[in-house]
Each structure stands twice: as C-alpha cells, then as structure tokens.
Amino acid sequence: xxxxxxxxxxxxxxxxxxxxxxxxxxxxxxxxxxxxxxxxxxxxxxxxxxxxxxxxxxxxxxxxxxxxxxxxxxxxxxxxxxxxxxxxxxxxxxxxxxxxxxxxxxxxxxxxxxxxxxxxxxxxxxxxxxxxxxxxxxxxxxxxxxxxxxxxxxxxxxxxxxxxxxxxxxxxxxxxxxxxxxxxxxxxxxxxxxxxxxxxxxxxxxxxxxxxxxxxxxxxxxxxxxxxxxxxxxxxxxxxxxxxxxxxxxxxxxxxxxxxxxxxxxxxxxxxxxxxxxxxxxxxxxxxxxxxxxxxxxxxxxxxxxxxxxxxxxxxxxxxxxxxxxxxxxxxxxxxxxxxxxxxxxxxxxxxxxxxxxxxx
Amino acid sequence: xxxxxxxxxxxxxxxxxxxxxxxxxxxxxxxxxxxxxxxxxxxxxxxxxxxxxxxxxxxxxxxxxxxxxxxxxxxxxxxxxxxxxxxxxxxxxxxxxxxxxxxxxxxxxxxxxxxxxxxxxxxxxxxxxxxxxxxxxxxxxxxxxxxxxxxxxxxxxxxxx
Amino acid sequence: xxxxxxxxxxxxxxxxxxxxxxxxxxxxxxxxxxxxxxxxxxxxxxxxxxxxxxxxxxxxxxxxxxxxxxxxxxxxxxxxxxxxxxxxxxxxxxxxxxxxxxxxxxxxxxxxxxxxxxxxxxxxxxxxxxxxxxxxxxxxxxxxxxxxxxxxxxxxxxxxxxxxxxxxxxxxxxxxxxxxxxxxxxxxxxxxxxxxxxxxxxxxxxxxxxxxxxxxxxxxxxxxxxxxxxxxxxxxxxxxxxxxxxxxxxxxxxxxxxxxxxxxxxxxxxxxxxxxxxxxxxxxxxxxxxxxxxxxxxxxxxxxxxxxxxxxxxxxxxxxxxxxxxxxxxxxxxxxxxxxxxxxxxxxxxxxxxxxxxxxxxxxxxxxxxxxxxxxxxxxxxxxxxxxxxxxxxxxxxxxxxxxxxxxxxxxxxxxxxxxxx
Numbered sequence: 049x050x051x052x053x054x055x056x057x058x059x060x061x062x063x064x065x066x067x068x069x070x071x072x073x074x075x076x077x078x079x080x081x082x083x084x085x086x087x088x089x090x091x092x093x094x095x096x097x098x099x100x101x102x103x104x105x106x107x108x109x110x111x112x113x114x115x116x117x118x119x120x121x122x123x124x125x126x127x128x129x130x131x132x133x134x135x136x137x138x139x140x141x142x143x144x145x146x147x148x149x150x151x152x153x154x155x156x157x158x159x160x161x162x163x164x165x166x167x168x169x170x171x172x173x174x175x176x177x178x179x180x181x182x183x184x185x186x187x188x189x190x191x192x193x194x195x196x197x198x199x200x201x202x203x204x205x206x207x208x209x210x211x212x213x214x215x216x217x218x219x220x221x222x223x224x225x226x227x228x229x230x231x232x233x234x235x236x237x238x239x240x241x242x243x244x245x246x247x248x249x250x251x252x253x254x255x256x257x258x259x260x261x262x263x264x265x266x267x268x269x270x271x272x273x274x275x276x277x278x279x280x281x282x283x284x285x286x287x288x289x290x291x292x293x294x295x296x297x298x299x300x301x302x303x304x305x306x307x308x309x310x311x312x313x314x315x316x317x318x319x320x321x322x323x324x325x326x327x328x329x330x331x332x333x334x335x336x337x338x339x340x341x342x343x344x345x346x347x348x349x350x351x352x353x354x355x356x357x358x359x360x361x362x363x364x365x366x367x368x369x370x371x372x373x374x375x376x377x378x379x380x381x382x383x384x385x386x387x388x389x390x391x392x393x394x395x396x397x398x399x400x401x402x403x404x405x406x407x408x409x
Numbered sequence: 410x411x412x413x414x415x416x417x418x419x420x421x422x423x424x425x426x427x428x429x430x431x432x433x434x435x436x437x438x439x440x441x442x443x444x445x446x447x448x449x450x451x452x453x454x455x456x457x458x459x460x461x462x463x464x465x466x467x468x469x470x471x472x473x474x475x476x477x478x479x480x481x482x483x484x485x486x487x488x489x490x491x492x493x494x495x496x497x498x499x500x501x502x503x504x505x506x507x508x509x510x511x512x513x514x515x516x517x518x519x520x521x522x523x524x525x526x527x528x529x530x531x532x533x534x535x536x537x538x539x540x541x542x543x544x545x546x547x548x549x550x551x552x553x554x555x556x557x558x559x560x561x562x563x564x565x566x567x568x569x570x
Numbered sequence: 571x572x573x574x575x576x577x578x579x580x581x582x583x584x585x586x587x588x589x590x591x592x593x594x595x596x597x598x599x600x601x602x603x604x605x606x607x608x609x610x611x612x613x614x615x616x617x618x619x620x621x622x623x624x625x626x627x628x629x630x631x632x633x634x635x636x637x638x639x640x641x642x643x644x645x646x647x648x649x650x651x652x653x654x655x656x657x658x659x660x661x662x663x664x665x666x667x668x669x670x671x672x673x674x675x676x677x678x679x680x681x682x683x684x685x686x687x688x689x690x691x692x693x694x695x696x697x698x699x700x701x702x703x704x705x706x707x708x709x710x711x712x713x714x715x716x717x718x719x720x721x722x723x724x725x726x727x728x729x730x731x732x733x734x735x736x737x738x739x740x741x742x743x744x745x746x747x748x749x750x751x752x753x754x755x756x757x758x759x760x761x762x763x764x765x766x767x768x769x770x771x772x773x774x775x776x777x778x779x780x781x782x783x784x785x786x787x788x789x790x791x792x793x794x795x796x797x798x799x800x801x802x803x804x805x806x807x808x809x810x811x812x813x814x815x816x817x818x819x820x821x822x823x824x825x826x827x828x829x830x831x832x833x834x835x836x837x838x839x840x841x842x843x844x845x846x847x848x849x850x851x852x853x854x855x856x857x858x859x860x861x862x863x864x865x866x867x868x869x870x871x872x873x874x875x876x877x878x879x880x881x882x883x884x885x886x887x888x889x890x891x892x893x894x895x896x897x898x899x900x901x902x903x904x905x906x907x908x909x910x911x912x913x914x915x916x917x918x919x920x921x922x923x924x925x926x927x928x929x930x931x932x933x934x935x936x937x938x939x940x941x942x943x944x945x946x947x948x949x950x951x952x953x954x955x956x957x958x959x960x961x962x963x964x965x966x967x968x969x970x971x972x973x974x975x976x977x978x979x980x981x982x983x984x985x986x987x988x989x990x991x992x
Contacts, residue, residue, distance in 0.1 A: 105456055115468045115566070119489075126907040127460045130452035133965075136905075288991065295983045298445070302976040309969035312905030434985045441978030448972040490909055492916075512785070516920055530923070531785075532815040545785030545813065 071259065077289045078265045079281035082159060086263060086289075087296045088152035093251065094297045095145035098304070099183075102138040103240065110190070112236040114229030117192035118318040125315060136308035142184060144304065146334045149180050150398075157391045160376070160383055161264035167373035169257040172250050174370045179247050184334055186239040192232060193316030198329045200235075201227045206342065209359045228321070267380035274380075333406065337398045338362055340405035472505060472564040475557060483519025483526075486564070492516050493553065493564060494526065498537060505553040505564040506539040512546045526550065606646045607654050608638040621725045628726045634687055641665065641673060668708065670717040671699055698796035705797075714755070721745050737795075740778060742788040743769055765789075768846030787813070806844075807837040814838075820930035850926070852888065855881040879934045883941045884925060890948040891918050897955035904962045911954035918947040 059065035077086060109128055111120040124131035153173065156162055162170035189200045204227065208218030223230030265273070273280045283289050331339050341362075345354040377384050470493070472486040478497040485492050485508055494508040496519050506526070510517050515530035525542065526535040533544035540549045556563045613623045626632050631640070639646050643660035645653055655661045665673055675696030677683055684691050699705040704715040721737055728735035736745045747766035749755055756763050769775050769789075777786035792801060792809045801809045807827075811818030821827055821837070830837055836844075841854065841862040853860040855877055867873045895915060898908050921944025928937045 105453065108457070119468075122907070122909075126909075127462050129455040129458065129460065131456060132905070132907075133452055134456055288987065291983055291987050295980055298976050298979050298983070301445075302973050305969055305972050305976075309965050310905075314905070315907070431989065434982060434989055437978060438982030438986055441975055441982050444975035445972070445979055448968075448975055487910075487913065490913055492913075512783070515923070516916075529816050529927070531813045545783065547783075547785070 072286055075259070075262070075285035076282040077263055077285055078269075079283050080265070080269055082266065085155040085159060087293060088148055088155055089258075090293045091296055091300055092145055092148045092152050093255070094300060095141050095148060096247070096251070098141045099138065099145060100244070102134050102141065105134050106138060107240060112190070112233055114192060114232055114319075117190060117232060118315075121191045122315055125312075132312050133308055136312045137304055139313035140307040140311075141304055142187060143333075144300070146180055146184055149177050150334075153177055154391070154395055157372075157394075158388070159264070159266050160387075162373040163264070163267070163376050163380065163383070164373070164378050166257070166261055166264055169254060169261065170373045171370055172254045172257065174372075176247060176250050176254060178366070179243055179250065181334060183239060183243050183247070184332060186235040186243065188332055189232060189235045190239065191316065192319050194319050194323070194326065195316055195329070197227060197319035197321070198325045199331050200231065201325070202329055203331055203335070204231075206339075206355065206359060209353075209355045210363070211356060211360070214359075226321075267383045270380040330405065333402060336405035337401035340401045340408065343405075343408075469563055469565045471561050472555075473562045475560040475562065478503075481521045481524065483521075485516065485518075488553070488564060494519060494550075495555075495562065495564065496526070496537060499524065503555045503557065503562060504537050505555045506535075507551040507553070509550075510546055511541065511548040511550065512544075517550070606637050607649050608642075608644070608646055610649070611651070612638075625726045628728060630727055630729050667713045667717055668711075670719055671696055671705070671708070674718045695796045698794070702794065702796065702798045703800075716749065720749070739784050739788055742790050742795075743775065746789045765845045768843070772843075772845065772847045773849045774847060785813075803834055803836040804831060806839050810838045816927045817930045820928060824930065824932045826932055852881060852884045852926075855884070855929070876932070876934050880929060880932075880937055883934065883937055884922070884929075887918075887922050887925065887941050887944045887948065890945055890952070891915065891922060894918070894948050894952040894955055897952060897959065901955050901958035901962060904959075906958040906962050908954060908958050911951040911958075914947055914951045914954070918944050918951065920944075921947060 056065060077083065106124065109120060109124050109131070111117060121135065124135050126132075128134075156170065156173065185200075185203060189196045204218050204221050207221060208214045210217060219225065221231070221234070222228075223234040264270075330336065338358075342355055342358040345358045347354045349357050372387070375384065376387060470486065470488050472488075472493065472495045473484060478484055478495065480497055480501060481499040483494055483496040486495055487493070488507075492508040494506055494517060496504045496506075498504065508516050508518075510528040510530065510533055512528065512531060512533050515528050517526050517528045517533075517535065519525075520527040523534070524537070526537070526539070527533070528535075528544070528546065531545045533546040534542045535546065535550055536542055538549075539552045541547070552567060554565045554567055556565065609621065609623060609626065612619060612621050613626075614620070621638075637646060638644070639660075641662075642665070643662045644655050645659040645661075648654045648659075653659070655663070679693050679696045681693045684693050699718075700709065704717070707715045708717065723736050728738075730737045730739075732738060733740065735741065743766055750761075751763050751766045753763045774786050774788070777783040778788060790798070793799065807818055807821065817838075827837070829835075830840060842850065851860060854862045857864055863873070863877045867877070894911075898911055898915070901908050921940050925937050925940035925944065928940050931937070
C-alpha cells in the first residue's frame, strides 16, 4: 500500500501497535464554550519538552561549581553559536511554563475537573506544580549571579523557619549552613536529575490517567448531557483536536522565539558571598505572592513568630490544595459552592499579591 | 463520511485526484513545516559544534608565554573583566596580581627601576607580593597563582578553602 | 540526734558568699585607684576650673596612668586645698601658655620615657614646633598663636587615630579653622582667613570626608603639623609632587617651570589654586570663565595656538570614548554581550587620563601620543559595538524569518483543519 503502512504493519507485528493506539483513535474532546481551556495542559507539556531539550543542550557546555558556573554561562551567551538563543529560550520557557502550569491548575479548578473519578489526576497535577516551582527555584541559582545567590539565600532562610524540621531542611537544601558552591552542586543535581526523574514519572501517570478517564466536562453541562445525550458535542482528538493543539504549540514557539531574540536573558554580575545583599532583593515572580504575604505578616502574632506562622499557613494551604478533590461532592448536580468561592479568592489573592509584590519597593 | 465539497469531481470517490486547492494547502503546510524544522534544527546543529575559543573557566587564563617577558619586567593581561599584572622578577620567577589599584582603580604598572609595582595616578607603591607599601592605596592588590605548563604561563585565582 | 536537714542552708550560704565577694570586689577596685583629691573638687567646679570625670576618662594620658599632678604638680593625696595646691608640693597651677610647649615636651621629647608607653611614637614634636611659624612667634612673645593644647585639646586628649580626636585627619581642617577662619582673631596678622572656606569646596576635602580616603591631603599634609609653615613659593611643587609625581615630572621639564620661578610665581598653585583646589576640567584649557592659560598669555600667540590644539585633542578623545560608550550601551540593552569592549573602554579612559597628565609638559606633541593611543583603542571598541549591533540585527532578521515560517504553518493548519472538517 505504501511505505508508511508497511512500517505500521512491522510495528504491529512486534508491539501490537494497532491495539496500543486504538484508544487514541477513539479519544474525543468535549466541545463547549470553555473548551479552549483544554489547551493549557498540552501547552505546559510542550513547554516541558522544550525545557528538556534546551536543558540537555545547555548541559553540554554548563559547568556547575562556584568557580566556573557564571563563566560557563557567559561562554554560552557569547562564544557558543546560538548559545544566547538556547539559553534565553530555556529561561523564558521556564517562566512561561510556570505560568501555564498555574493557569492549567486554575482552569481545572474552575471547571471542576478534579471531581470523582479524577482525584488522582488532580493530586499528581498539584505535585507536578510543586515540582515545577522546584525546577524554577533550583534552576535560577545555576548561573551563579548576585541576584540568584541572594534570592536563594532568602528562599532557603524562609524554608528554615518551619518549626522542628526547618533547620535540618535548610541545611539539606543548602548543603551546609550557608549558601556556597555546595549549594550550587546540590541544586544542579536536583535540577537535572532528581526533579526531571520525578516529573517524568508523574507526567506519565498524569497523562495516562487523562487517557483512561477521558476529558471531564463542567458539572452543569454533565448534568445537561446526561439528561439529553443528543446535545453532546464532541471532537475527535486525532487528528482534529491535535491539529488545533499543534497550532497552539506553534504560537507558543513563536512567542518564545520572539522573547528570546528581543529580550535575551541577562547575565548579571558574578555572585560574591562577601558583598552585602543589594537592597530590595525579591524572588522570581512566581514566588512573589508568598514572599509579599510574609512581608505583610506582623513580626509577632500572639506569641508565634510572624514568619513561622506564614510558612506554616502556606504549608497548610498547600496540603489542603492537594486534598481538594476529597472535599468536593460526588454529585455533579450539587457541586460545593464554597469551593468555587475559595477558588475565586485564591486566584485573586495570588494575582493581587504578585502584582503588589512586583510594585512594592 | 461524505463531503459536501463542491469542488470534488466525485464527492464519494476517495481516490479521486487531489485538486489544486487541496494541493495548495498541503504544499503550504508541508513547506511551512519544513521551514520551521530547518529554523529549529539549524541553530541546534550550529550550537553543537564546539566554538574555537576554548573555555578554561573564569578561573584560569593564559597570561603569556615563556620567553615573552624579560627579567625584571611586567605585562598587563586580561583576567575576566579586569586587568591583571604579570611580573617576571630579576631572579626569574613569575608573580601575578590584580592590576586595579585599590585607591581609585587606576591600572598599575611594574617599575623595573624601583622593582616595585607603581600606580601613576597618585604615586601609590606595592611590593612584589602586592602589599601596599606607600602612598594612598589602602589595601593590597589581590594576588593570583602562577603555573608554568609547557611554554604557557597560566594565572589562576587563589583557591580558598 | 536527729540531723535537721535545713533545706534553706544552700541559699543562706550563697548569700554570704555573695556579700563576701562583693566586699572583695569593691576593695580590689578601690585598691587599683590611687587617691586623686584634685578631681574630688574640680569635677564639680564650673567650666573654667572644671574637669568632669567623664571628660577626663577619655583622655589618653589618664588611660595610661598619668593624673593631674603629672602636669600640674601638687599633692593628690591631701583633701586640704592648701596642702594639695601648695608650691612646696610642686603645684604649678594654671600653666602659662608660653610654658605649655616646654611642659609637654618635658615628656614627649624624652625618647627613653616615651618608649615605656609607645615605642614607635615620635619625639621630635617640640623641636619641629620651634621651627614653625607658631613656635617662632611664641618664642618672640606672641601668645595668640597655637600651642600644643590648642590643637590636641587638653584633659580629653585623644590619640590621632581616634575618629573623635581633634587631630584625626578628618578633623584637622576643622581644628585649624578655629583660629584661621576667625577674622577677628586673625586681625593683626596679614594672612587671609578664607582657607577653610576654600578647602571645604575642594576635591581633597571631598575625598577625605565624603569618600573616606584618609590619604587625601588636609592642612597638615602640605603645611606640616608640628613644624607648620607655608611651603614657600619655590617649594610648592615639591609638596604637590609627593602624590602627583607624574604631573610634577612633566612640569619640571616644561617651559613653565623656569618662567614661574623667575616671576616668583608658586608653580602648581598658579593654575590650580592652593586651598580651593577643584577637580580639573578640560575647560581650563579653554577661553571661558574656568580658563587659566589666557590669564597670562595673549590671544593669538604661539602659546594660545598650542592651548587650542591641546584642548581640541582632549576633546576629540573624550568625544570618541563617549560615542563608543553610547553604541555599546545600546548594544547591551538589546541583549548583546559586550563586556570585552567595555573593558577596552577602561583602557581608552586610562589613555585620556594619561593625556591629561601629560598636559603639564605643555607640549602638544607629547600629549598627542597619548591621544592617538586612546583613539586607536576607542575606535576598536566602537567597531566592536557596531559589530554587536549588526549581530543584533541579524538576530532580528532570523526571528522575522522564523515567525514568517511559523505564520505559514499556522495558516496552513487552519486551512487544513477547515478542509478535513467540511
């Protein structure tokens, strides 16, 4: 018939190829007003793949170690052909990915896609979000410039505020009492080995669950379509939805390229532990809402230290976030209103605090 | 699936030859896709080719070659983003230190008549170890390690524990 | 016999121990202090006769173990004023101003004595003082001039290294100005009283007080401290050349040195001033208000032409450096990496600094050598900046082409989707 179908036959006889991809051919995507939000997960995955690819390329020239890290990044930016492009894409894509991950999480939250039977998808997703922020935190230190050095110092200091386990945790993160070259080595290990390994496993789980459970539909619509099956609108995933997703990915690629070429990521100044911290040190934007919150908490609340209270509060919120699906009702006809309210508050809080933190001195 | 495409010769016939409009779309898609693949692959391939200037890391620099410096003379070389001073003393051994004067950041020089490091701006003087001897400089010059390997003189930042 | 266990016993014992300890402590403290009856009265007397314990504790002599009687004599053990302040006990009373240098010198000129306290302290202050204007006038009977205590303070005298000492480098000019800026006090002397006002505006004062550069000159650096006297018209250059060696060397070989000397003009001071030395600028070579050359030279003569040439050379290099800087700045803000060229700019600026030093030879040909070297470096950096801009434009072109390709794909996908869904 043709070379393509010969290859398929060959694969089928050895891997059971046709049976493997059969579910994909059947997979459909629900069509409704809010279907556009379904793109976000795929875009996040696409950006993750970009990160892995550009990350591997950077690995070919990057050298971890306080003496060499900054210079190796400088080398990539100035001497390696298109090094500036690879590095800038990596940095911009990181920020974009964190943004789309948050957007994907909020869209799932508002579309209530975490309901039974998709609780595990949500849990794996929230853990992935934490991992993605860990990627951001560990990767930020790797160029070993002044801003990154002090941001890491402040960040790990805050982690150390957790009662009981805080100090050991901080020492574990820093590879010692202070932020040194040992911290850099550790963060490098986390960033290129530990976190990618964990993320890959969780992504596989997450995507597998989506495949097996299908794509969810907002509760109201689910009730409507259950009552009136002919009203159900769907699109085949392959090739229709996939082609549309491809368009979204190409747009993301274009945006990345433009950002990298027009606003290359800057190098900064090499970190010097003996120089005092520059005034107004702030973490990267995705940590700003937490940072700003901590700044606003008074130094002492009753007898508890303000920062400790803040850290504990965020820990608690994080845990609740993880377990959110288990608070939701089983009946799509009666979703819990307070969760929606809570979601709106959370979005407003994160967005507002991020803006506040950015504008504050 | 029947298509209502009025342009088809025989709508039900799947094997009918592709029409100009269909061909155009496929050509456009294929061509564009190819262009983007090239735009992606070309920089990556270029990136993978090692550049000519080797990366020794910010720590080490070739400051000169053996035989370049006469006895009792010095030379300025580039170390990272700052100038460095390489001195060959009258007994033949090499010293290296930062060439940025600790007073007002002028570039110092080696004076073979004084056998000292001298700053022309305000007459500051340092000894061959970089220690500030007289004049305005408040601090010594940062010293570097020197290693001669083959006929190249490597200068490296001091490794502190 | 039942042994009564008194649970309070340890506490009682501790109380007695504490009391005993306190007594021992108080006794030992008192033992360390030799009786000083002078301060008993004089610490509560009003200002002219008063020396508070607090003030005296700051005094370095007191800290080294000397007391009132070391200078004033008398009997510190006696509480009776007549006995304490008796001539028989060696009491000197208020020291007469004319006697002060001699009194201080009785210890400070004795190397063997001073060695006990600070082996590296100099002991020539008194002999230096007698050579100074202050010393000479004091010897001739003028008691208005400065004696040791005027500058060093008395009863709260601190070491010069102490930041609150009146003779710490940062404070010296203030100390001198107490007399030298007082027009009334200085009425009968024929010297100006604007030195401190001038100095406060100077670049040296800024270096000392704002930048904290303790090597910057203050009054004593040029005038001497104990042997204070103006350098003398023909010696000014020697004073300045201690730091500004290169300029002095150039000046030495120049035509100006002989000309100034024969006209009894004070060298460097003619163009730069003495107390109010401001940061020199290229405008000094011009024809405007800051110009110095045309104060003596006539417009149109050979020197005027040389001046114009010097000014234009400096201006040329300055402009070249600035233009390279601006191109590099634009390249940098577009994300290009130009740190090597930036370092090269430092070298160009060094050439300009060198040229400005060579001005003091007043030879355009010598200045030109430095200018040309600087121009070459500046041109190289400008080239690097331009290349960075070209590279930046290449990148933007590449981006545009990629975006076009992406756009084509997007259009193609849209059409393809439309096609398969119709």
